[in-house]
Amino acid sequence: MEKATRKKVTEAGNRGEKVRSDCHVQIETGTGKGLVIDLRSKVNSMFGRHIRALVSKQMNFYNLTDARVQITDSGALDFVIMARLEAAVQKISSTSQKFLPEMLTQNLYSTGPERFRLSRLYLPGNSPALMLNAGIHKPNGIILDLEDSVAPEKKTEARLLVRNALRALDFYGAERMVRINPLPLGAEDLKEVIPNNVHVILIPKAEDPDQITEVDTLVDKIPVKHNTGQSVYFMPILETAKGIENAYSIAMSSGRIVAMAIGLEDLTADLGVTRTSEGNETLWARSRMVNACVAAGIQPIDSVFSDVSDMEGLLKTVQRSKAMGFEGMGCIHPRQIRAIHEGFAPSPAEIDKAKRIIKAYDEAREKGLGVVSLGTKMIDPPVVQRALHILELAKAMELEFLPVTHEKADNNE
Amino acid sequence: MNKNNRKWIENAAGRKVPSEVNGHPVIPYQGIGKYLPKGRKYGPPIPSCKDFPADGNKQVVSLKEALIKSGLHDGMTISTHHHFRNGDFLANMIFDIAHELGIKNLRWFPSASFPCHEHLIPYLEDGTIHHIEGSMNGPLGRFTSEGKMKGIGVLRSHGGRYQAVQDGEVHIDIAVIGAGKADPFGNANGLEGPSATGLLGFALADSQYADKVIVVTDHMVPFPCVPWQIQGNYVDYTVEIEKLGDPEKIISGTTRITRSPDRLYLAELTAQFCDATGIIHDGFSFQTGAGGTSLAVSDYFARIMRKKGIKARFARGGSNKYLVSMLEEGMIEYILDGQTFDLEGIRSMAENPHHTWTSPFTSYNYHSKGNFAGMVDVVILGATEVDLDFNANVVTHSDGYLLHGIGGWQNCLFSKTVILPVPLFRDRIPIIVDQVTTLCGPGELIDVVVTERGIAVNPRRKDLLGKARQAGLPLKTMAELKDMADSICGIPDKPEFEDQPVAVIKWVDGTVIDTVRKIKTG
Numbered sequence: 001m002e003k004a005t006r007k008k009v010t011e012a013g014n015r016g017e018k019v020r021s022d023c024h025v026q027i028e029t030g031t032g033k034g035l036v037i038d039l040r041s042k043v044n045s046m047f048g049r050h051i052r053a054l055v056s057k058q059m060n061f062y063n064l065t066d067a068r069v070q071i072t073d074s075g076a077l078d079f080v081i082m083a084r085l086e087a088a089v090q091k092i093s094s095t096s097q098k099f100l101p102e103m104l105t106q107n108l109y110s111t112g113p114e115r116f117r118l119s120r121l122y123l124p125g126n127s128p129a130l131m132l133n134a135g136i137h138k139p140n141g142i143i144l145d146l147e148d149s150v151a152p153e154k155k156t157e158a159r160l161l162v163r164n165a166l167r168a169l170d171f172y173g174a175e176r177m178v179r180i181n182p183l184p185l186g187a188e189d190l191k192e193v194i195p196n197n198v199h200v201i202l203i204p205k206a207e208d209p210d211q212i213t214e215v216d217t218l219v220d221k222i223p224v225k226h227n228t229g230q231s232v233y234f235m236p237i238l239e240t241a242k243g244i245e246n247a248y249s250i251a252m253s254s255g256r257i258v259a260m261a262i263g264l265e266d267l268t269a270d271l272g273v274t275r276t277s278e279g280n281e282t283l284w285a286r287s288r289m290v291n292a293c294v295a296a297g298i299q300p301i302d303s304v305f306s307d308v309s310d311m312e313g314l315l316k317t318v319q320r321s322k323a324m325g326f327e328g329m330g331c332i333h334p335r336q337i338r339a340i341h342e343g344f345a346p347s348p349a350e351i352d353k354a355k356r357i358i359k360a361y362d363e364a365r366e367k368g369l370g371v372v373s374l375g376t377k378m379i380d381p382p383v384v385q386r387a388l389h390i391l392e393l394a395k396a397m398e399l400e401f402l403p404v405t406h407e408k409a410d411n412n413e
Numbered sequence: 414m415n416k417n418n419r420k421w422i423e424n425a426a427g428r429k430v431p432s433e434v435n436g437h438p439v440i441p442y443q444g445i446g447k448y449l450p451k452g453r454k455y456g457p458p459i460p461s462c463k464d465f466p467a468d469g470n471k472q473v474v475s476l477k478e479a480l481i482k483s484g485l486h487d488g489m490t491i492s493t494h495h496h497f498r499n500g501d502f503l504a505n506m507i508f509d510i511a512h513e514l515g516i517k518n519l520r521w522f523p524s525a526s527f528p529c530h531e532h533l534i535p536y537l538e539d540g541t542i543h544h545i546e547g548s549m550n551g552p553l554g555r556f557t558s559e560g561k562m563k564g565i566g567v568l569r570s571h572g573g574r575y576q577a578v579q580d581g582e583v584h585i586d587i588a589v590i591g592a593g594k595a596d597p598f599g600n601a602n603g604l605e606g607p608s609a610t611g612l613l614g615f616a617l618a619d620s621q622y623a624d625k626v627i628v629v630t631d632h633m634v635p636f637p638c639v640p641w642q643i644q645g646n647y648v649d650y651t652v653e654i655e656k657l658g659d660p661e662k663i664i665s666g667t668t669r670i671t672r673s674p675d676r677l678y679l680a681e682l683t684a685q686f687c688d689a690t691g692i693i694h695d696g697f698s699f700q701t702g703a704g705g706t707s708l709a710v711s712d713y714f715a716r717i718m719r720k721k722g723i724k725a726r727f728a729r730g731g732s733n734k735y736l737v738s739m740l741e742e743g744m745i746e747y748i749l750d751g752q753t754f755d756l757e758g759i760r761s762m763a764e765n766p767h768h769t770w771t772s773p774f775t776s777y778n779y780h781s782k783g784n785f786a787g788m789v790d791v792v793i794l795g796a797t798e799v800d801l802d803f804n805a806n807v808v809t810h811s812d813g814y815l816l817h818g819i820g821g822w823q824n825c826l827f828s829k830t831v832i833l834p835v836p837l838f839r840d841r842i843p844i845i846v847d848q849v850t851t852l853c854g855p856g857e858l859i860d861v862v863v864t865e866r867g868i869a870v871n872p873r874r875k876d877l878l879g880k881a882r883q884a885g886l887p888l889k890t891m892a893e894l895k896d897m898a899d900s901i902c903g904i905p906d907k908p909e910f911e912d913q914p915v916a917v918i919k920w921v922d923g924t925v926i927d928t929v930r931k932i933k934t935g
Contacts, residue, residue, distance in 0.1 A: 021840050043841045045812040046905030075840025077902065129840075132901075133675045136865045334674035 007031070012087035012157045013080075014126070015072040021129040023076040025084040029067045029092055035059055041073035054078060058085050061099045079168035080128045080161065087157035101168040103196065103226065110230035111175045111199045113258040116396050117141055117235075117299055117328040118344045119337045120177060124149035126158035131165050135172035137334035143177040146189050147204050155185060159192050166196040175199045177235070183211070187218055194222040199230060200258070205266070206236035207243035209253035216254045232256060235301065239263030240270045244285045247292035259299035261330065262289045265306070277313055279320070290325040304330035311339055318343025345397050346390045354387035354394075361387075419914075426804075428852055430925040431914050435544060435564045439917070442926040445855060450780055450922070455581030457622050465649075469636060472597040472651045476629060477510045479650040480587065483625035485511065488518045488543075489586035492619045495525035495548075496591065496603060496610035496752070500662030503591040503629060505532045506654075512541045520564075522583060523547035524574060524615040525818045529662070537562055546583065547574070548808075548818020549916065557915050558815045560931035566815075566916030568808060571615065571751075572777025572784070572824035573919050578618040580780060582923055588619035588626045590648075591657045595630035596638035599648025603753075604640075604763045606632030608657040610664065611732070611753025611762050613642045614772030620647040631657045642770060668733040668755045670712055671705030675865055679834040680706050682886075683793060683863045684713030689884030690877050692791045692830055693717055700729035700825060701793040706834055710793045711735050718744050729776070729789055732758035732768065740768060749785060751776055751821060777824035779921040786821075789828035796833045798849045801891045803856030803871050805833060806849040808918060811842055813850055813908030813932050815916060823921050826858040830877070834863040837898045843905060845895045850908065852927040853918055866897050909933035 007030040015024035023041075037052050055069055073081070079101040086099060120141035123130050126149075134142050144162040146155065162178060178193045179202035180186035190201070203215055212234065219232050234256040238244055244267070251260055264282055268275040275281065286302070293300035302321040305314045314336055321329060322344050329340050346354070357374055361384050364372040372379040420432040424441035432439055440448065465471065473479050485491075491511075493504040504523060511519060517540050521533070524547060531552035536542045544564025549557045557566050569577060577583040592601035593609035603610035608631050620626050626648045633653040671677060687693045693714065701707040701714075711728075712735055718725065727747040730736055734757035739745045741761070748768045753759050761768045776785045786792075797817065798806040807822050809815050825831070835844045845864070860877060862869045867889030870878045881888055889897075910930035920926040 045908050
């Protein structure tokens with residue numbers, strides 16, 4: 001009788017015909033039969049032995065030696081299996097001990113505040129299949145999303161999966177970003193991700209500087225275990241009318257903020273207007289965002305373009321976005337990355353002009369002239385700054401440097 | 414057949430093959446172009462017009478009657494064709510009849526099988542069918558791998574199938590040819606009717622060499638049925654039935670390019686490689702399959718060709734709407750089609766003289782005075798596994814199970830450049846391995862492996878290597894790719910096999926290149 005009352009069943013993860021590279025774990029404790037691992041896996045003949053050993057090791061780590069573990073596996077990698085098992089275990093025993101996958105040494109890179117953030121790819125935080133190859137599409141940043149793409153009842157398991165992904169998956173140099181949930185849930189997210197070399201925390205629904213300060217204080221308190229020298233940066237997302245009104249004070253609310261993004265789906269809902277591809281309904285909000293960001297010395301980042309199949313529409317939006325002063329956009333599908341990079345890339349004419357400005361500036365300085373001019377136009381310091389920025393971006397994107405028009409081109413062919 | 418007398422022979426690829434299969438001696442693989450065939454081609458019995466209706470009407474009332482009149486009895490070889498793909502009713506109907514008549518020990522000789530043929534498993538169990546010589550896809554592959562088939566399966570390429578029939582290696586007693594359209598004399602094509610398939614090339618050898626030939630259609634027209642892809646002069650009986658297959662599964666209304674970003678990336682990288690190495694040039698030729706990734710490759714080819722104003726002299730199909738639109742846009746001068754994958758392909762073949770149907774004879778037969786395969790500049794193929802020596806597998810998975818047929822894959826390896834775009838791993842199943850589970854294509858014929866994490870060029874192709882390096886493409890060695898796969902997936906256990914062979918893999922010349930063994934279960 002007593003045994004029956006101690007019996008507990010929990011589960012975590014995903015299964016089903018369309019689920020790939022994931023697994024579902026069900027644990028039943030107090031069966032009185034010791035540790036029983038029941039594995040159904042599509043890779044059983046290749047990795048069955050390995051998976052059983054892993055699960056057994058992890059269960060022993062938690063001291064759960066009287067349990068039946070049922071795993072339905074669709075080709076999950078170790079870090080996924082470990083996260084699913086941990087999520088199921090968390091529901092029955094409150095262990096603070098963590099059984100973590102190893103942090104890949106190649107994941108211990110750092111980024112700086114000035115880094116270009118033209119594209120950042122959203123990945124739903126509870127879908128491992130989409131994470132595995134995300135890095136090969138070379139977005140500037142990868143966002144492991146714990147907020148809108150994760151169902152409320154899946155928040156815990158997604159958090160553990162994202163933490164493990166930050167350790168075990170190689171994103172090939174992309175900036176490592178996590179979109180946390182609004183506080184207080186977001187505080188739990190921070191505890192798991194901050195110690196794992198996360199570069200940028202995206203703070204959703206930012207409408208008040210205090211919100212950012214609160215996250216800032218939490219982050220300060222969490223010890224970072226690796227030593228890449230990486231500061232944790234913030235990218236607040238403004239998605240309400242109030243957030244837009246407070247844009248500048250939010251942008252100035254923390255030294256960690258390197259960029260600010262606008263979320264047009266929620267904003268148009270808040271405004272009670274329909275989002276159009278022309279975007280006239282949010283013209284002011286977007287202008288306000290750009291202005292606040294530039295004033296605060298951070299990067300203004302545009303919303304995502306939500307029709308994955310409409311590449312032409314995306315290109316037009318990117319062009320408009322660039323013309324307004326935005327310095328990047330979100331992507332919801334890897335195929336958008338190229339269009340966004342191409343759209344934000346400096347044009348040959350821009351590169352050409354920037355090179356001429358820098359040349360004129362250098363010549364003026366050599367001659368000791370106080371005033372720099374190009375042709376009949378005076379060049380002020382912000383223009384020089386801008387030109388430098390364009391050349392750096394072109395370099396970062398490995399764009400071909402076209403010879404400056406008034407110089408003779410080196411042509412060896 | 415005494416199993417204890419079976420000896421194992423190591424062939425030129427270092428693979429062990431049984432000395433005999435289903436009572437016939439085996440010629441082990443000897444290397445590419447090393448085996449020299451001798452003698453004359455096989456000749457079917459000489460018929461006479463006096464034995465056939467003077468008015469040319471060979472129609473009988475049912476398939477059953479045609480089979481009985483053809484002399485169906487125990488131990489015969491019955492051939493069918495995969496033009497109806499996964500919508501085929503015909504093969505299942507034939508063996509329903511054989512079962513009903515209590516016939517045993519038949520050899521089924523399809524040009525390919527599909528999951529819809531799972532229907533035949535009870536007949537394999539009760540001995541109606543002794544074994545299959547053709548592809549064993551899906552459920553049939555699983556059945557075979559578990560050692561449940563009475564005889565040993567034989568897998569051949571499309572070209573190898575033609576070669577085996579022509580050389581008399583396989584004697585067909587009754588060929589049953591399903592055709593979209595036919596006349597009572599037996600002329601037939603796949604261009605029209607509710608079960609249109611475009612062409613009937615896979616049935617050509619059977620029509621020429623089988624003892625008895627039955628043409629079955631669900632769209633009988635008065636003589637003449639033109640063009641006659643199958644000539645009535647080879648045909649013994651014709652039958653009209655209600656339905657040959659499920660049209661939706663025979664042909665897709667429209668083929669679609671993959672939307673998977675990873676596959677698109679593979680396709681794009683493949684096209685970039687072909688561009689950078691000069692493979693895409695004016696007057697070139699190419700072949701891509703109808704899989705999602707292959708379709709995407711032709712689409713990327715089209716973009717490059719459009720941008721550079723390049724035209725292809727011909728494309729080998731599997732035709733589909735993408736290839737057809739390139740033909741109609743004038744980017745390809747000819748489509749040499751081996752099978753039609755969508756309705757646009759059928760329409761184009763029926764109305765455009767530059768869209769030509771081919772057969773395994775013209776395209777692939779190795780025992781021939783040349784074939785088209787070698788003339789193609791670049792072919793894009795798939796694989797279930799590729800190993801460090803560029804050897805590739807298309808029939809089994811890394812878990813040892815037989816799951817696919819060879820198709821035209823082996824024959825296409827003779828094109829000037831062979832590229833395999835494959836992911837490094839698929840749901841933890843590694844594609845790049847140290848040694849392929851089953852050898853289907855020798856590495857010396859495979860030039861490039863494109864993965865999402867880098868491109869490996871066969872060291873034999875220094876020309877490609879140099880150009881790709883110059884273009885700054887992400888080059889890796891196979892060993893580097895394998896290390897990457899292992900570090901992501903872990904090192905898999907090898908599947909365990911019993912000693913018993915369940916199928917052999919033929920090379921294009923009829924020699925045996927490898928053996929599939931019974932999987933150890935439990």
